[in-house]
Amino acid sequence: MTNATFPLYPHKHTLAAVPDPSEHAVCLRTRVPAATLASTAGVIMLYQRSLFREVQAGALDGWVRGDLRLLEHRGRTIGICGGFGLGAPAAALVLEQLISLGTTRVITxxxxxxxxxxxxxGDVVACRLALRDEGVSHHYLAPARSVRPSARLTDHLVHTLQSHHVAVRQGPGWSTDAPYRETHAEVTRYSTEGILAADMEAAGIFAVAQHRRIDAAALFVIADSLLHRQPREDSPDTQTALRTVLRAALTALSTAP
Incomplete structure (x- = not known):
């Protein structure tokens, strides 16, 4: 019996794919000929439905597998995308569709x-590196322990947060597809290594962005702890921070070169 690898097919990241995201754009434009995101300053991808519901902007029905809205901020058009679910596979699929429509800059x-x-x-973290403990990134990039975001977009985002007087911690994160299989052994090891937080999407987002040659950055707002586990309660500090960080992300995109 041969030892299994992941992905199962060797060196998959070097091979061309059969389906192409451009097919999504072509299909959409049979309904909406002018469908494009090329003129936008970028897109912010949101995972919390409560935060997305607060966005007052025009909806673009059916443009991506999720809810996409456009708004004007400081004279530039910015997309806000949500309602597509959690995890790297869901986020990567939507990101591919956004890129196919012309997006070149994404903040998750x-x-x-x-x-x-x-x-x-309620604390804010800017992810500078993501451990690849999810599956998506391994279909896009060569085997490696981690993947990094766009340095220039992350730098600009951190500077914008600081100008908004938002304290932001910068460092590595751990992206995993299995939030109910985060073990004590992993938590202890990664905490000792200085990993700041665990999420589900960042590594997948960074991998797709690197593969497609666009800029991507990730911000986390801390909601709970894996070190001192207690039944989770929605903290008002988390919700307040999410709103503050969203405003800063809008400003970062609208002022990006």
């Missing part, structure tokens, strides 16, 4: 679980 914004004792609910 969601909650994460703390792996450090001094990171509390």
């Amino acid at each position: 914004l969601g909650t994460a679980a703390s792996l450090q004792p001094d990171l509390q609910s």
Whole structure:
């Protein structure tokens, strides 16, 4: 019996795919000939439905597998995308569709679980590196332990947060597809290594962005802790921080070169 690898087909990241995301754009334009995101300053991908519901903007029905809205901020058009579910596979699928329509800059914004004792609910983390413990990234990139976001977009985003007087912690995250299989052994190891938080999407987003040659950055707002596990309660600090970080992300995109 041969030892299984992941992905099962060797060197998959070097091979051309049969389906192409451009097919999505072509199909959409049979209904909406002018469908494009090329003139936008970028798209913010949101995972919390409560936050997305607060966005007052025009809806673009059926443009992606999720809900997409466009709004004007400081004279530039920005997309807000939500309602597509959780996890790297769902996020990667929607990101591919956004890129096929012309998006070249994406900020992903969601909650994460703390792996450090001094990171509390409502604290903000800018992800500088993501451990690839999900499946999506391995279909896009060569085998490696981690993947990085766009340095220039992350730098600009952090500077914008700081100009909004938002304290932001910068460092690595752990992306996993299995939130109910995060073990004590993993939490202890990654906490000791200095990993700041656990999320589900960042590594997949960074991998797709790197493969497609666009800029992507990720922000986490801490919602709970994996070090001192307790029944989760929705913290008002988390919700407040999510709104603040969304405003800063809008400004970052509208002022990006």
